[in-house]
Amino acid sequence: MIIMHHLRKSRAIFMTAFLEELGVDYELRLYDRNEVRRAPPELREVHPLGKSPVIEDQGMTIAESGAITTYLIDTYDTEHKFAPARDGGAEYFHYLQWLHYAEGSMGSPMLLNLLTRREDPKPPIVTGFTKGETALHLGYMEAALEGQDYILGNDFSGADVSCGYMANGAKQLKLLENYPNVDAYASRLTGRPAFQRAFGKTGG
């Protein structure tokens, strides 16, 4: 059975919600952040980076959200409900860009917003970078979501796992006043029954 290593108050909630979307059996192992809000050392025994989400399945330990999502889809989504078939040409590579985009491109400015949220005054170079990049990425996602419910269209996909984490993070940081599509997207994702079940089982 899949073992899901879930750190509370982290991006793990979106992966646990994805396990619920897939409808697979899994064993949850829950971790709390330590007193300085970092992942606890026990997670380093699971994977040397000591982060979450990490899954174990079929003798493998898999980290990195995009790799875990791909593994789960390849292994359990045999009907291609959550991603286009790999031979799908443009449709597949459109999906793949969004799969890489969230952690690879939007992740850094979102992290900078998080790290500097209580600094006053904000560090000048970081703030200069962060403001422009945040607007760029939220504007990009806002445009992509125009007239559609999810990042690939009107159906939830594996690309929404990481994109959802970023959108919801931006919502928590109160960055979405001018981005109604992203705001509605974050609410739509956290309102899904699978997310609610994951939240109920993990506490967030």
Place this chain on the structure above:
Amino acid sequence: MIIMHHLRKSRAIFMTAFLEELGVDYELRLYDRNEVRRAPPELREVHPLGKSPVIEDQGMTIAESGAITTYLIDTYDTEHKFAPARDGGAEYFHYLQWLHYAEGSMGSPMLLNLLTRREDPKPPIVTGFTKGETALHLGYMEAALEGQDYILGNDFSGADVSCGYMANGAKQLKLLENYPNVDAYASRLTGRPAFQRAFGKTGG
């Protein structure tokens, strides 16, 4: 023919080097950073994020380094020289984790080192995060490279495109004094004939 949009002094050099590794024909379009060291607005006409590398091929425009690498391998590396076959089980997912790792996990602390390299004093929260995460990621890569030349073993792979950019960035930022394996890895990659040809054609 593949069109490669290459911003000088960026991660694009590792993708152009990968095109050289693949031995495919491609047309180079070169861009210089503007007066504030950012990508020029012309790149926004290629892709809304206005970044590089971006490729165009077979009617598609593809951004995100991991997605571009995957596209190039799927399309042109038919002998699986640069990545395990997709049905390769553990070997494939080991590759996939490294493919996602560089931009998804190591990218943020490397960016923070870059952005704050001239700030004095360093912003406290950012520095607290950056120091620990930099040591974590360079230590992880150092251990992975023990006794092997490239990130997957003794052969260069698609996972070295982004991992190479991160390792070489750390070298440029003079962060590798205690990480001899990462330092040698960066030099090994930039010393490859393909990289040297890409450098010669682009100016970096």
